Every structure is written in C-alpha cells, then in structure tokens.
Amino acid sequence: MADLLFCSHYPFSSAAKSYVSERGMEIVSSYIEKAEERVSEAIVSGKVRKVPQLSEAQEEELALYAIARMIVSCANNRYLINRYAVAEAKKTSDYLSSDASARPEYVDAVAAEFGIKFEKAGAYFLVPLGKYLTYTPRSTDYKLANREVAAGKVKVSSHERVRILEEAVKKKIERELPIRAAFPDEIKAAGARVLAMLPKLESVVVRVGQENYPPCVRRMIEELSLNVNLPHTARVALAIYLVRAGVATDKIADIFRGAPDFSEKTTHYQVEYLRTKGYMMPSCATMDSYGVCVADCRCGTPLNYRAGIHGRRLKNSEVSNEGSFDKTPAAAKEEGKK
Amino acid sequence: MSGLIQTPEEKFLHRKFSDYYSKSTVSLRGLEKREFGFGGWEKKIEFRHLAFKNETELRARLVSEAPLYISHSVAYYEFPDARPMPHKNWEGSDLIFDLDTDGSACGHVCGKFTCQKCLDAVKSDVVKLIEEFLLPDFGFSKSELAVNFSGSRGYHVHVVSDAVYDLDREARREIADYVSGTGLSFERLFWNDKKKFFGPLPSQGGFGGKFARAFVTRLSDDSFAVSIARKLRKPEEKEKLKSAISIGNWDNIGITNREKKLSEKFEEMKLTMAGRIDANVTADVSKLIRMPDSIHGGSGFAAKRLSAPDAISEFEPMRHAPVFGGAGSAQLRVKATEAIPALNIRDFSFGPIPSGETRELPEACAIYLICKKAACISP
Numbered sequence: 243m244a245d246l247l248f249c250s251h252y253p254f255s256s257a258a259k260s261y262v263s264e265r266g267m268e269i270v271s272s273y274i275e276k277a278e279e280r281v282s283e284a285i286v287s288g289k290v291r292k293v294p295q296l297s298e299a300q301e302e303e304l305a306l307y308a309i310a311r312m313i314v315s316c317a318n319n320r321y322l323i324n325r326y327a328v329a330e331a332k333k334t335s336d337y338l339s340s341d342a343s344a345r346p347e348y349v350d351a352v353a354a355e356f357g358i359k360f361e362k363a364g365a366y367f368l369v370p371l372g373k374y375l376t377y378t379p380r381s382t383d384y385k386l387a388n389r390e391v392a393a394g395k396v397k398v399s400s401h402e403r404v405r406i407l408e409e410a411v412k413k414k415i416e417r418e419l420p421i422r423a424a425f426p427d428e429i430k431a432a433g434a435r436v437l438a439m440l441p442k443l444e445s446v447v448v449r450v451g452q453e454n455y456p457p458c459v460r461r462m463i464e465e466l467s468l469n470v471n472l473p474h475t476a477r478v479a480l481a482i483y484l485v486r487a488g489v490a491t492d493k494i495a496d497i498f499r500g501a502p503d504f505s506e507k508t509t510h511y512q513v514e515y516l517r518t519k520g521y522m523m524p525s526c527a528t529m530d531s532y533g534v535c536v537a538d539c540r541c542g543t544p545l546n547y548r549a550g551i552h553g554r555r556l557k558n559s560e561v562s563n564e565g566s567f568d569k570t571p572a573a574a575k576e577e578g579k580k
Numbered sequence: 581m582s583g584l585i586q587t588p589e590e591k592f593l594h595r596k597f598s599d600y601y602s603k604s605t606v607s608l609r610g611l612e613k614r615e616f617g618f619g620g621w622e623k624k625i626e627f628r629h630l631a632f633k634n635e636t637e638l639r640a641r642l643v644s645e646a647p648l649y650i651s652h653s654v655a656y657y658e659f660p661d662a663r664p665m666p667h668k669n670w671e672g673s674d675l676i677f678d679l680d681t682d683g684s685a686c687g688h689v690c691g692k693f694t695c696q697k698c699l700d701a702v703k704s705d706v707v708k709l710i711e712e713f714l715l716p717d718f719g720f721s722k723s724e725l726a727v728n729f730s731g732s733r734g735y736h737v738h739v740v741s742d743a744v745y746d747l748d749r750e751a752r753r754e755i756a757d758y759v760s761g762t763g764l765s766f767e768r769l770f771w772n773d774k775k776k777f778f779g780p781l782p783s784q785g786g787f788g789g790k791f792a793r794a795f796v797t798r799l800s801d802d803s804f805a806v807s808i809a810r811k812l813r814k815p816e817e818k819e820k821l822k823s824a825i826s827i828g829n830w831d832n833i834g835i836t837n838r839e840k841k842l843s844e845k846f847e848e849m850k851l852t853m854a855g856r857i858d859a860n861v862t863a864d865v866s867k868l869i870r871m872p873d874s875i876h877g878g879s880g881f882a883a884k885r886l887s888a889p890d891a892i893s894e895f896e897p898m899r900h901a902p903v904f905g906g907a908g909s910a911q912l913r914v915k916a917t918e919a920i921p922a923l924n925i926r927d928f929s930f931g932p933i934p935s936g937e938t939r940e941l942p943e944a945c946a947i948y949l950i951c952k953k954a955a956c957i958s959p
Binding site: 370371372375376380382385386387388389390391392393394395397471473474475527530532533535536537538 | 628663664665666670716717718719720743744746747748749750751753754755757758761762763764765768769784785786787788789863864865866
C-alpha cells in the first residue's frame with residue numbers, strides 16, 4: 243500500500259517502512275533538529291504532534307520518525323524509550339480514533355500489523371483471547387472475569403479496540419528500541435542532549451542502601467523506578483524482602499510508586515498484610531522460577547546475601563534496626579568507628 | 581544420584597522404577613527445548629536445569645538414575661539447561677491447569693490416603709473446567725487439550741495452542757482468575773439506568789451469561805424464586821421476569837431491594853460457577869510439572885496420560901494408574917509403620933492394617949504403601 247496518508251499516520255507500519263526504503267531517505271540537519279524536538283516534546287509533554295495534511299509534511303514525517311528513533315537509540319535509556327513509546331502510541335491512538343469512522347480500512351491495516359483481526363459484532367468488536375490478554379492493561383476495567391468471553395474471543399467496544407492497538411504500538415516501539423547501529427555524529431549529539439534532559443524529569447529514586455541488596459532485589463527496584471510493570475510474584479517477593487530488611491511501609495510504598503498501576507492504598511494494605519502474616523522469603527530457586535533471579539550468588543535465599551558479602555559484623559550491627567538499610571556502606575562504616 | 585541411595589526401600593524402588601523406564605517409551609512435545617527436574621526421597625525437585633537432546637538420551641538417564649519424581653518445564657527454551665533463568669531464553673509455554681483435591685470433599689480429613697469421594701470430586705472439577713471454560717469460553721479444541729492424572733490425587737490439563745503459547749505471567753494470571761472467578765464483580769455486570777435495571781443476557785459469553793442462565797434455571801425452584809420476590813410464586817410472574825432477563829432487563833416486576841438481593845445471589849452462585857484450579861501453577865510460565873506417564877514417587881502410580889479428554893469419565897486412579905503388578909503378581913512382604921485404612925488398588929482389597937503389623941501384598945499395593953512412607957520392606 244503506497245498510501246502516503248496511511249504511512250504518515252502510522253510511520254511504524256510495514257507499509258511506511260517499504261515506502262521509505264523504496265524512495266530512500268536523506269538525513270539532513272533540519273530534519274535532525276526537528277526530530278530532536280519531537281523526542282524532547284515527547285519526554286516533556288508526553289505527546290507527539292500530528293502531521294499537517296500536506297504531502298511534503300507527510301514525507302517529512304516518515305523521516306522524522308526514523309531519525310527520532312535513532313536519537314532515542316543513541317540516548318539508550320529505558321525510561322526515555324518507554325516515555326517516547328507512550329507518546330508515539332498516543333498519537334497513533336488519536337489517528338485511529340479519527341480514522342475509525344473516516345477510513346475504517348486503516349484501522350484494519352494497523353491491526354493486521356500485529357496479527358489481530360477484529361470481528362465486527364453489532365456496535366462491538368470481537369478480539370482473539372490471546373491478543374486481548376497481550377495488549378490490554380492489567381486493570382479492573384479489562385479484568386477478563388468481568389468480560390464477555392466466548393469461543394476464544396473477547397467482546398470490546400470500539401474505544402477499547404483503539405486502546406488495544408495503542409498498547410500494541412507502544413510495546414512494539416519499546417521492544418524495537420534501542421537500534422544497535424553506528425549513527426552520524428550529529429544524531430549522537432542530539433541523543434546526548436535529550437538524555438541530559440532526563441535527571442530533571444525522572445521520578446526521585448528512593449535510596450534504601452541498595453548497595454547491600456542482592457542483585458535480584460536491586461534489579462526489581464531499578465525496574466520499578468523505570469516504570470516497568472513487574473509481575474505479581476516479583477512484587478510480592480520484593481515486598482517480603484523489604485519487610486524482612488526492616489524497611490518501613492511508607493518507604494516500601496515509595497519504591498512501588500514507580501509501578502505503572504501503583505495505588506497508594508492497595509500497596510499499603512498489601513505490605514501490611516505481608517508484614518502481619520510474616521511471609522517467608524522465597525528461596526533463590528523460587529526466585530529463579532519466577533524469572534527474577536539475575537545472578538548466581540549461591541546464597542540460598544536473597545536474605546542471606548548481605549551477610550554473605552559483609553560478614554557477620556555488619557549484620558549484627560544493623561539488623562533489626564529500622565532504617566539501617568538507608569545507610570550507605572560508607573555511613574555504616576562511619577558509625578562503626580564511633 | 582544413585583550414590584545417595586541408602587535404605588532398602590530406596591534401593592528397591594530404584595530397581596523397580598528403572599525397570600519400568602527400560603520397558604516404557606517417552607514422548608514429549610518439544611522435549612529438547614524443555615528443562616527437566618528430578619526428585620528423590622526427600623524432595624520432589626532436587627535437581628533442575630537438566631536438558632536432553634532427544635528421547636533416547638532422556639530414557640537412558642531415567643533407566644540409570646530412576647528418579648522418584650520427573651518433572652519438565654511447561655516452557656520451551658532456546659537453552660533449557662542455562663542458568664540463571666533469563667539465560668534460558670524463554671520462547672513460550674503450554675498453558676497448564678493443575679487440579680487437586682484438598683481432601684475435604686468427603687467431609688472428613690483424608691490425610692495421606694485420599695478417599696474415593698475426593699478422587700471423584702476432583703475428576704468432576706476437571707470435566708467442569710473443560711466443558712464450561714476451556715471449550716466454550718476459551719475456544720480451545722479437544723485436540724489442543726491433553727489430560728493426565730498427576731500420579732497422586734489430582735489431574736493436570738495441558739493446553740498446547742498457538743493462541744496461548746507466548747502469553748506472559750500476567751496474561752496467564754488473568755486466565756486463572758477468570759476460571760476461579762477472582763475479581764468477578766456484580767457492579768461490572770449490572771447497571772441502573774434511572775428506572776430500569778440492566779444485567780447480562782443468558783445468551784452472552786462469560787460469567788454474566790453463566791449467571792443469567794443459572795439464575796433463570798433456579799427460578800423454577802419456588803423457594804429460590806420467593807427469596808427474590810414474593811410474587812414470583814405465580815408462574816406467570818416467573819415467566820414475565822424470565823422473558824425480560826432474556827433481553828437483559830433484570831427487573832420488570834418491581835423487586836424490592838433488587839440490587840442487594842441479586843448481588844447476594846450472585847455472590848452465592850459464583851462459588852458454584854467458578855472452577856477450582858491452582859492459579860499459581862497456571863500463571864507460572866516456567867513451572868516444572870510432572871512428566872506425563874512417569875511414575876509419581878509418592879504413590880508408585882503413573883502420571884497417566886489419558887487417550888482423550890473424554891476418557892476421564894472412565895478413568896479410575898486406584899485401578900488404572902498403578903504401574904506395578906496387582907492381584908496375581910509377585911507378592912511382597914511389608915510392615916506398616918503407621919495405621920493404614922482399608923484400600924483397594926488394582927481391584928485388590930486390603931486393610932485396614934494396624935501400625936506395626938506385617939502383610940504379604942501384591943506389588944502395586946506394597947509399593948504404594950512404601951512410596952507413601954507408610955510401610956517398610958519386611959524381611
């Protein structure tokens with residue numbers, strides 16, 4: 243489909259890709275500038291502007307999309323990539339909503355990009371179960387138990403159909419970036435500039451003396467701070483660890499604040515629940531089966547990790563003292579001298 | 581592993597199990613992409629991250645080591661023996677449903693020796709899972725389902741389908757929650773529109789439809805009907821409400837306190853509508869699960885693969901799952917180390933046996949007791 247309008251609305255599509263590869267694309271300075279603007283706007287406001295309906299602008303859009311991806315790849319930061327993906331997906335969603343009535347074949351073509359075929363059922367659509375589960379957020383609105391499910395298909399509204407495709411676009415961009423390639427210096431410089439914008443924007447990372455935590459726990463905390471949606475089992479394991487490490491509930495909630503579906507109330511309730519029930523820390527083998535083990539520390543359970551690296555002295559002086567995990571090893575050393 | 585075998589019981593079981601594996605065949609879809617775990621007397625999974633290139637290699641290992649428990653990953657990996665987990669490169673997983681009895685269907689506590697009533701209860705749970713969820717709701721075909729006895733007291737349903745192959749944990753958790761009715765909410769299925777009270781149609785899919793159909797059926801029961809509204813004693817009022825429900829209008833007769841009453845019925849009936857599964861197993865994409873047709877070391881029974889999902893109605897664990905000889909086979913002298921209730925294995929009835937007493941039993945029965953750690957070999 244050499245339909246420039248379609249390609250400019252959906253620059254991630256395979257049609258857009260072949261449009262560009264057939265015609266070739268020039269990387270000129272003015273484009274790099276505009277693409278950098280696109281990325282920084284995406285980071286700051288979470289939005290990417292729509293394209294004027296002029297064929298030059300539409301051609302340019304394809305170039306800007308491609309260059310923006312290069313810039314983001316040079317910056318190579320997960321938070322930045324995720325935020326950029328959200329902004330691009332949001333723009334797609336706007337186009338899908340308007341195209342749904344004006345050019346319904348566009349929506350079908352975007353769905354086909356992800357191997358999804360929506361069946362029309364009155365004012366609703368039917369989507370295959372697997373695709374539904376892959377591309378809907380895990381929220382009460384989309385809870386499968388409350389949906390109409392029959393013959394392997396789930397009924398969704400036309401708005402939800404767009405939402406599903408938006409999620410698919412977001413996941414696709416997140417998955418494809420960063421592109422590993424050698425880029426021109428001008429693009430690398432743009433990447434460095436957008437990366438430099440980040441510290442002001444990124445949510446405050448909670449300090450809980452992570453240096454002392456086992457790699458799996460550090461990784462989970464890091465992922466949360468990058469707004470990665472941790473699986474339930476990982477969250478429970480992390481909360482148990484933090485409870486056992488003597489971290490206060492408020493502070494644990496702060497760590498979970500980065501979760502895309504964070505709820506203050508639920509987190510407090512669940513952490514308190516784990517605390518009062520005195521849940522056991524899953525063993526390393528269990529953590530491994532959850533897919534959250536990232537290193538071969540051979541400590542049996544993540545709780546033994548600190549004792550393993552710091553020896554008994556640190557353990558004796560710090561354990562059961564709430565807030566002790568807030569200290570950096572240097573601070574702990576200072577204290578030891580007193 | 582064989583170096584660790586010490587007790588006469590372990591030695592004996594090792595020989596018997598090895599013998600079984602030398603005579604049986606192993607077949608498993610995507611065997612070379614699976615992770616395996618072996619277990620022994622103390623632990624069901626002692627060693628994991630094992631991988632085999634083909635059936636011959638796996639079988640040779642089973643014959644030489646004869647582990648008491650053999651599990652394989654529900655997952656397919658590029659490098660099934662790599663460690664830690666992320667290095668395995670997960671490609672996809674079968675969707676698993678683990679159904680077990682909690683040993684309470686019979687009203688007393690079964691303990692070690694699951695009674696017939698409990699075994700039957702879990703069997704009907706499997707039928708319900710397949711006939712009310714897997715086939716109609718999820719749209720799987722029977723050929724995508726493989727059912728096997730767990731070897732102990734439950735069943736595993738393996739769904740091998742492209743539709744679910746690459747679903748992540750969270751997606752599988754949704755499927756598990758759906759089956760067990762977790763997160764099911766009355767408020768999301770019913771709504772008020774000024775005067776009218778709308779709800780699910782009996783013809784629609786999902787729990788809404790299940791509830792509507794069950795509700796309409798139960799209206800025939802007068803005591804149920806009257807508990808909704810007194811006027812529902814009259815057949816014509818019942819019919820009036822039924823026909824309204826069929827188009828999604830849940831109150832055309834003026835039910836007092838309708839939301840409270842209907843939501844109470846909903847809460848009560850959702851327990852019977854839901855399926856009983858272990859949700860954690862379904863959600864776990866890297867779960868190690870008993871290898872079908874391998875021996876369960878806690879019973880000496882095979883985790884018997886059923887020829888087809890429908891075959892479950894004819895399947896009797898105590899008769900069809902024992903691997904070793906029944907009546908007429910070699911006898912074995914065992915001494916009960918605890919009180920053993922009356923049992924029937926492979927159509928051989930024995931017991932109760934008081935603790936400390938010795939009996940000559942057919943192999944299947946003796947091995948069952950040894951595996952249960954309820955008897956030892958008596959000289």
